[in-house]
Amino acid sequence: MSHHFLDVAGLCFAYPDGTEALNGVSFRLEHGESVGLVGANGAGKSTMLLALAGLVLPSGGTVNVGGTILARNTVGEIRKRMGFVFQDPEDQLFMPTVFDDVAFGPLNQGLSVPEVSSRVRESLEGVGAAHLSERPTYRLSGGEKRAVAIATVLSMLPDILVMDEPSSGLDPKGRRLLIQLLKKFTHTRLVATHDLDLVMEACSRTIVLHEGKVAADGASREIFENAALLERCHLEPPLCMQGKC
Amino acid sequence: MGRVEPSLFSSTSDPGIDQANRPDPRAFWVVTFAFVLTVTSFGKYEISRLTPLFFYPVTIGTLYGVSARALLRKAFFALPFVLLVGLFNPLLDRQVLLEIGGYSLSGGWVSFFSITMRSMLAVTSAILLAMTTPFDRLCLGLEKMRVPRVLVTQLQFLHRYMFLLRGEALRMVRAHDLRAQGNKPRIALSTAGSMIGLLLLRALDRATRVHRAMLVRGFDGEVRVLHPLRFSWSRDGGFALGWILYFVLVRLVNLPEWLFGWVVGR
Incomplete structure (x- = not known):
């Protein structure tokens, strides 16, 4: 049985001021699935991702990553299996050089130096950023930062990739490269984004969040053809379905 | 941003600086500590005996490409605090200590200049440490020294x-x-x-x-x-030992007086 699944059941979370961000969210991702998580601002996408990585502790419900239930004592194990790419790559890159940053995760996993070096090399090659290895992270362009941020996660060999707004701040070419990269990955992927065209290209399935609940879950094309659903959830069909591209 | 700025303002090392040819941060820490210790060990009326100590910041700055302007600009920020420390000395200590060309200089003014000089020497040595070695290497050095x-x-x-x-x-x-x-x-x-x-x-x-x-x-x-520090006894040990011996020499021998005597004697 594959350990690369993600099962979320009845997840609830409320912020200290009482705002209910998640209100009984349930879904399951199978091995190798690429799923888009869409919704209007404040729908609960980012909170959802934080809860998956145990960065905020849900007030109810369960997160099951490959058979391990998220709890205080399993959060380390969960984070080993789940690669989390943050919305702002600036937040993700904190080490002196690209190499050090990509090596940060594997070193924390206790790998040997040759193993870490080879993982860093492979991850950077995987995102087409091998030439940036010795560069300081603060001197990279937006697209380069995004590629390196993804490599920092790939180097930990995660079973599941979770990405928050991966295409934000990218130029068209950078975005195109990202889509190609996402298509190339064989990991189970969950991509939270407002870029519905990206979802159409890179995700076969889409989950729509609305007011902290799953409003719809199904094939991306079917979801984006449902005008009433999109209207209700403050969304619009992707540009490619509006005949604008 | 200048060539050496990132080591002070960011958590990154500048690729323009080849760290392989620089002393190990442990050696730099030890030398800086010894320098500050030497500077602060002088009496409050010492001025001339401090002058040979300027050789250290000048040499390090020249060797590792730190411009005097950049160094002084950063040291300038510490000046108000330094001045504040010695500000009341001229008022509290009015005993005449020196007579120069008919002008008398009180002990308070001499100690004020001495404090300013010693503080600026200590501050510039710390700034030089930060400007020549990236912060992450400095921290690694501290860790290796069992901090x-x-x-x-x-x-x-x-x-x-x-x-x-x-x-x-x-x-x-x-x-x-x-x-x-x-x-x-x-x-x-x-x-x-x-x-x-x-x-x-x-x-x-x-x-x-x-x-x-x-x-x-x-x-x-x-x-x-992943980049371990490599301490070379010939390079890093020599660097530390050389400077410490110089500081000991400056502390034990009144070099300006000796130099003056030697020049006059000739």
Whole structure:
């Protein structure tokens, strides 16, 4: 049985001021699935991702990553299996050089130096950023930062990739490269984004969040053809379905 | 930004600086510590005996490409604090110590100059340490010298936080200036108050996000790096020993007096 699944059941979370961000969210991702998580601002996408990585502790419900239930004592194990790419790559890159940053995760996993070096090399090659290895992270362009941020996660060999707004701040070419990269990955992927065209290209399935609940879950094309659903959830069909591209 | 600036203002090493040809940070720490110890060991009326100590910042600055201007500009920020320390000496100590060309100089003024000189020497040596060695290597050096890891990690976080704070401040000031009036917009006191509060909140938010990014990649309180330090006894040991011997010499022998006597004697 594959350990690369993600099962979320009845997840609830409320912020200290009482705002209910998640209100009984349930879904399951199978091995190798690429799923888009869409919704209007404040729908609960980012909170959802934080809860998956145990960065905020849900007030109810369960997160099951490959058979391990998220709890205080399993959060380390969960984070080993789940690669989390943050919305702002600036937040993700904190080490002196690209190499050090990509090596940060594997070193924390206790790998040997040759193993870490080879993982860093492979991850950077995987995102087409091998030439940036010795560069300081603060001197990279937006697209380069995004590629390196993804490599920092790939180097930990995660079973599941979770990405928050991966295409934000990218130029068209950078975005195109990202889509190609996402298509190339064989990991189970969950991509939270407002870029519905990206979802159409890179995700076969889409989950729509609305007011902290799953409003719809199904094939991306079917979801984006449902005008009433999109209207209700403050969304619009992707540009490619509006005949604008 | 200048060639050596990133080692002071960012948590990154400048690729333009070849660290392989620089002394090991442990040697640099030891030399800087010995220098500060030597500087502070002189009496409060010593001025001329301090002058040979200027050889250290001048040599290090020249060897490692730190311009005097950049060094002095940074040292200038410490000057108000230095002046404040010795400010009352001329008022409290009025006993005449020196007579130069009919002018008398009180002990207070001599000690004031001595304090200023010693403080600036100590400050410039610390700045040189930061400008010639990237912060992460300095921290690694401390860790190798068995400074408690928790303290080193705190230093790394503090440094990173300063960087975040600076970034957020720059963004806020830019946003303010774009909507303010005039060519050189000034931040009103009332606006500055709320901006500082907001700045702290924003920087804390950002720091939380960075911390989260570290947590999801297995951070457990220790920052591990792959580039181990290599201490070469011939290069780094020689560097440290050479400078320490020089500081001992300056401390034990009145070099300016000896040099003066030697020149006059000839």
